[in-house]
Amino acid sequence: MARTDVGKLSFILLFAPFALWIALLIILPQLGIGYISLREKVGPGEYTFGFSNYVAFLSEPIYWNTLLRTAWMSILVTAMALAVGFPVAYYIAKIAQRRSRAALFLMCLIPLWVSDLVRAFGWIVILRETGLVSSLLQKIGLVSGPVELLYNDATVVMGLVYTVVLFMIVPLVSTLDGMDNSLIEAGYNLGGSRLTVFRRIVVPYAMPGIVAGCIIVFMLTAGSYLTPILLGGKNSMWFTEQIYEQFVTRYNWESGATFGVLLLVFTSFVVWLGLRLTGQSLASTVAKD
Amino acid sequence: MHDLQCESLVKRFGAYTAVNSVSFNVPRGSFFSILGPSGCGKTTLMRMIAGFEAPSSGDIRIKGKSVLSTPPNKRPVKMVFQHLALFPMMNVGENIAYGLRCRGENKADIGGKVARVLDRVGLPGTEHKQVSQLSGGQKQRIAIARCMVLEPDVLLLDEPLGALDLKLRERMKIELKQLQHQFETTFLYITHDQSEALLMSDNVAVMNAGQFEQIGSPQELYNNPKTGFVAGFVGDSNRWSGRVVSLSEGKVRVAIDGGGEVTALAGDNRIAAGGSVEVFVRPEAISIGGGRDEVLGGTVESLLFNGASSRILVRMDNGHLVEVGQAVMDGSVTVSPGEKVQICWSQLHGRAFTTAR
Numbered sequence: 001m002a003r004t005d006v007g008k009l010s011f012i013l014l015f016a017p018f019a020l021w022i023a024l025l026i027i028l029p030q031l032g033i034g035y036i037s038l039r040e041k042v043g044p045g046e047y048t049f050g051f052s053n054y055v056a057f058l059s060e061p062i063y064w065n066t067l068l069r070t071a072w073m074s075i076l077v078t079a080m081a082l083a084v085g086f087p088v089a090y091y092i093a094k095i096a097q098r099r100s101r102a103a104l105f106l107m108c109l110i111p112l113w114v115s116d117l118v119r120a121f122g123w124i125v126i127l128r129e130t131g132l133v134s135s136l137l138q139k140i141g142l143v144s145g146p147v148e149l150l151y152n153d154a155t156v157v158m159g160l161v162y163t164v165v166l167f168m169i170v171p172l173v174s175t176l177d178g179m180d181n182s183l184i185e186a187g188y189n190l191g192g193s194r195l196t197v198f199r200r201i202v203v204p205y206a207m208p209g210i211v212a213g214c215i216i217v218f219m220l221t222a223g224s225y226l227t228p229i230l231l232g233g234k235n236s237m238w239f240t241e242q243i244y245e246q247f248v249t250r251y252n253w254e255s256g257a258t259f260g261v262l263l264l265v266f267t268s269f270v271v272w273l274g275l276r277l278t279g280q281s282l283a284s285t286v287a288k289d
Numbered sequence: 290m291h292d293l294q295c296e297s298l299v300k301r302f303g304a305y306t307a308v309n310s311v312s313f314n315v316p317r318g319s320f321f322s323i324l325g326p327s328g329c330g331k332t333t334l335m336r337m338i339a340g341f342e343a344p345s346s347g348d349i350r351i352k353g354k355s356v357l358s359t360p361p362n363k364r365p366v367k368m369v370f371q372h373l374a375l376f377p378m379m380n381v382g383e384n385i386a387y388g389l390r391c392r393g394e395n396k397a398d399i400g401g402k403v404a405r406v407l408d409r410v411g412l413p414g415t416e417h418k419q420v421s422q423l424s425g426g427q428k429q430r431i432a433i434a435r436c437m438v439l440e441p442d443v444l445l446l447d448e449p450l451g452a453l454d455l456k457l458r459e460r461m462k463i464e465l466k467q468l469q470h471q472f473e474t475t476f477l478y479i480t481h482d483q484s485e486a487l488l489m490s491d492n493v494a495v496m497n498a499g500q501f502e503q504i505g506s507p508q509e510l511y512n513n514p515k516t517g518f519v520a521g522f523v524g525d526s527n528r529w530s531g532r533v534v535s536l537s538e539g540k541v542r543v544a545i546d547g548g549g550e551v552t553a554l555a556g557d558n559r560i561a562a563g564g565s566v567e568v569f570v571r572p573e574a575i576s577i578g579g580g581r582d583e584v585l586g587g588t589v590e591s592l593l594f595n596g597a598s599s600r601i602l603v604r605m606d607n608g609h610l611v612e613v614g615q616a617v618m619d620g621s622v623t624v625s626p627g628e629k630v631q632i633c634w635s636q637l638h639g640r641a642f643t644t645a646r
Binding site: 180182183185186187188189190191192193196200201204205207 | 339341360361362363366367368370371372374376377378379387388391392435436439
């Protein structure tokens with residue numbers, strides 16, 4: 001009896017911080033946001049409830065276009081992060097010597113020691129009109145005047161890929177690391193070409209890592225604010241920028257909350273769709289042993 | 290006709306020579322084992338045959354044709370890996386069909402072939418099972434089926450029984466031998482377990498430090514070892530070191546370190562008077578009592594009962610501990626620990642080899 005009580009107590013003590021964190025910092029604010037999004041101001045201190053904020057969102061093309069644009073660009077960033085991250089992860093987990101593995105992994109982590117803001121400014125220093133690349137191009141004589149490489153979509157995508165690629169590499173390395181090399185050798189031995197082995201053995205094996213990495217990267221990208229604003233400028237048309245504007249510039253909390261809910265719902269929908277299309281489930285990827 | 294021929298194969302990793310000038314031929318349809326302690330180079334040898342390592346020099350021929358320039362996925366050699374390497378994301382049928390699909394065979398043929406090979410390994414109708422649902426022995430058979438469905442010229446097996454528990458291992462030894470018979474394919478089996486090699490093989494090569502010590506049938510290796518390493522590694526043996534007193538007509542008189550003299554057959558031709566040698570006598574050749582050529586005195590130290598392979602441990606007067614195997618079980622000899630006894634064996638059962646430096 002006493003034993004189970006102790007067990008219960010330690011379970012409660014261990015679980016409490018997590019439960020408090022989830023309840024106070026995730027569920028409660030979301031409920032608050034959801035509540036505000038359903039509220040409409042009709043006069044000073046007077047509110048009615050309904051879906052009018054959502055209707056307003058749909059009737060204004062610039063809003064939902066921004067949301068769609070954000071989603072598309074996030075998917076693009078996710079795909080590019082996967083394309084860049086997979087070879088790196090494969091090299092670290094399967095090709096590099098055991099000794100150099102930790103060092104390589106650490107090198108991937110180093111950028112995280114510098115804040116997002118500083119890294120974005122780093123890009124600005126390199127890419128602005130008077131920046132490194134521009135003056136280099138002028139010196140070589142490829143261009144006659146200064147070139148502005150900031151404030152376009154390509155730069156935003158590149159900056160975002162750079163920021164998030166690590167979150168793709170980490171889950172990929174850990175899944176690929178768990179893969180027995182003899183599986184790959186067996187794939188060759190039984191007659192598979194490089195492509196077959198990659199497509200039918202490596203990728204299916206790494207699928208949980210790929211899905212986990214993609215979800216993390218997609219969510220991080222869609223919810224990022226600093227990089228699109230700093231590298232894309234005022235015209236970057238990132239959805240988080242709209243949310244910020246509603247809350248801070250216009251002080252329209254109802255509309256901002258609506259946008260927040262829509263961003264959460266829409267990105268969750270995209271993730272769900274992605275899982276369905278690849279035939280994966282959250283249980284088989286995140287909860288895999 | 291030989292299915293597999295290796296000619297002066299050498300593999301060096303930097304300054305280290307893992308495989309040193311190994312040559313052997315495997316006749317068609319035979320079960321050939323390479324037996325050696327871990328680190329002797331047998332896995333490197335197998336990986337060269339499979340094509341995962343390129344030999345530093347030498348040649349590998351399969352059905353008479355050199356395969357050195359053939360990439361691993363094109364060699365007519367299939368491999369059963371140590372931990373089997375069944376693909377966990379595919380079910381049993383897909384695992385077996387993988388090789389056929391790589392070859393580009395059409396769907397209808399694949400289904401039939403998979404069903405037939407599953408039938409032959411005694412697991413019919415298991416196509417849709419997941420690999421994780423199978424027992425250790427079943428996984429083993431699927432791994433073999435996955436290779437055999439491709440009808441390879443040679444099947445390589447890299448200690449595939451190592452991961453199984455003892456009981457299952459005993460059963461799988463017999464089953465493997467039967468499968469080999471049934472498929473009539475050349476098996477090249479790698480192991481450090483001498484009982485596996487002796488039980489299943491038509492021929493065994495004993496490998497040590499990158500070289501073959503001896504190639505022969507299990508009986509030859511057991512009864513007629515050519516080197517001290519083979520005598521010590523294959524089967525159980527009592528081993529005493531000593532000095533050659535005299536040598537005549539292939540028989541050596543050896544003074545054992547610590548006292549006592551025995552006569553044994555000379556195992557190699559480097560034995561010379563005064564040289565240091567090791568004498569090997571198998572426990573089952575030694576019995577309690579007198580009456581044969583070689584007799585030594587000692588004291589019974591303990592009785593080790595283990596069914597058919599029971600032993601009596603005798604501490605000889607010269608300090609060596611001897612395992613006595615003969616006539617332990619039939620009850621004709623009753624001894625108890627502490628008793629003074631004599632042990633004896635026939636000269637023909639002792640063998641002396643020059644001590645390896």
